[in-house]
Amino acid sequence: MAHPPGGNPAGKDGRAAIDTGTRPKAIRLSLLTRWSALVGTLLTVGILIALALDHYFPDRPWLVLSVCLLCVVPLSVITIRSQLKPIISLYRALAGTVTSYRDGDFSFSLHWPQGDELRELVDAHNALGEVLREQRLNLVQRELLLDTMVQNTPVAMLLVADAGAIVYANVAARHMLHGGRKLEGHRLDALLERSAVPLREAVARGGDGLFTTGEGDSEEVFHLARRRFNLNGRRHELLLLRQLTLELRRQEVQTWKKVIRVISHELNNSLAPLASLAHSGAELVRRGQTERLPQILATIEERTRHLEGFILGYARFAKLPAPRRQPHPWPGFVARLAEQVPFRVVGTLPAEAAAFDAAQLEQALLNLLKNAHESGSPPEAVALDIRHVQDTVRIEVRDRGPGMSDTVLANALVPFYSTKRSGTGLGLALAREIAEAHGGRITLANRDGGGLAVTLLLPASLPDAA
Structure with missing residues (x-):
């Protein structure tokens, strides 16, 4: 049998044992030579016995044959069994170590005392085990390093299976979504039901984007990134949630x-x-x-x-003034907007009116629509989608430009930040101020297939309305 490194060597019967590293140098005899010599020796012994018996009993050939068989056959069986026993033991040890390798245990090695072809097989087997041990050790060390880095990063990381179950989550994700408790095995949609509404909407919207939680001094800005890939033949999605509040504040200071x-x-x-x-x-x-x-x-x-x-x-x-919110029907408002910048209306405009400051919202949407045209999008791909969702108005401006990189997404809402040579950096920032002044918010997300979607979420009715 095979033994782990450091065990006892083989006994006197020559069975396979561990490689201690101090092998005696043996004369190299091939298996063919050894077995040829063994068979020749047994035949010679049989012939000598037959000749001796024939000398003493020349008239009794049946007695010579019987005695010869009784002597040669047991001797041959005993000799062959003694020679095959260590080989069979080696084969069993090889089968055992292969099973251990399959189970991930690479701590076994073998020893064969003879200098024949089996020695070469054992040496190759031991070399393979050593390579696998080194690779396993390096892999374990890399896994420990990677897990330490992932667990201690401030970015919340979630690996979600295609069925919606969470298969991996780091410390930041556990604190953000489950009070520091384990997330593996939970369903993402069930956790999002107990999370902040902006986070739930950002995940449901799909793609990368920014969203804001809280109000006033407790406002927090997050960037959501998501990537889909195959793991073990199954579809998985990796979600990364990075808090940008401090970075945005530092950027705002530099911008001012x-x-x-x-x-x-x-x-x-x-x-x-x-x-x-x-x-x-x-x-x-x-x-x-x-x-x-x-x-x-x-x-x-x-x-x-x-x-x-x-x-x-x-x-x-x-000095954006407080919005003067009045009920306005959508067809007339959109018609005035279309006189200033071209766009395509998606679906049917809501039949019910909404309460907003027409001048401010018109200014915000003009900025967003002009940005969509300046992004390089085909003019016919610039679209405006207005929907009433319960007590909220969802206004989305879409284009098919190149979208935004992660860096631009992280800074797009910062006042005076612009990637245009002659831009003022006020368009998106002003739209954000107008949305928040109305009690709403703004989100940005790259679209599948290219392009950007900027969404204004505004309350549909006046604060004192029933």
Whole structure:
């Protein structure tokens, strides 16, 4: 039999045992040579016995044959059994170690004392076991390292089978969805029923995207990423939930610093020429040369209006007034919107009116629709979908552009963040402010097949409505 490394070697019968690493050097004799010599020896012994008996009993051939058989046959059986016994033991040991390898136990090795072909087989078998042991050890170490990294990452990770059962979850996911308790074996849809509504909607929507939970100081922004793949012949989905609140706040600080620098630069560029022109005008008046005053005053007026427009553009975002929510029917509102930017209406507009500030919502949707056209989407693929879902209005602007990368998705709602050379970075941020001022929220998600879907979720009725 085979033994684990460190066990006792074979006994005197020569049965297969472990490889201790200190084998005596044996003369190499092939199995064919050894068995040929054994058979030849047995035949020679039989012939010698027959000749000796024939010498003493020449007239009794039957007695010679009987005695010869009685001597040679048992001797042959005993000799052959003694030679086959260690070989059979080796075969059994090989079968046992192969079974152990199949069960994942690679701690066995074999020893064969003879220097024949079986020694080569045993050496190859032991070398295979050593390779498997090293590979198993490296794999276990990598698994431990990977599991430690996954369990300690702040990103919540869920591996969900195609049937909806959770097969793996890290510490962050357990704390986010189940109070730190084990998630494996639970169904994802059952857990989402007890989770925040924005998370449930983000998972149901499909694809990557941003969603916000909480309000005011407790507001938290998350990024949901999901990937589908086959594991052990079955379809699985990996969900990654990353909290972006702190990153967004840091980004907002950096963005506001950038805005202050931009405003300071613009003010200096405008005020310096204005001061110079005013000084020149005063000097011309003192000299009585008033013929150039109209030109100077016109230049001052132009620069002043430019500066006023610049400041008002930023002030409009910073000082968004409280929305004046009034009931508005959708057909008239959408018709006014279509006069300013082209789009396709998906389905049928809701028959019931909704309460919103028409001017603010129109501004938000104009920004979203213009962004959809500027994304590179075919014009006919830019669509507006408006639906009433219970007490909520779901307004979705869709396009078939390239969508957004994870980095852009994480920063798209930050004020003044823009990937366009001439963009102000206010379109999505203003839409977010308008949605939140109405008591709603905004979500962004890449669409299957390419493109982006920006969704405004607004309350359908006035706060004091029944």
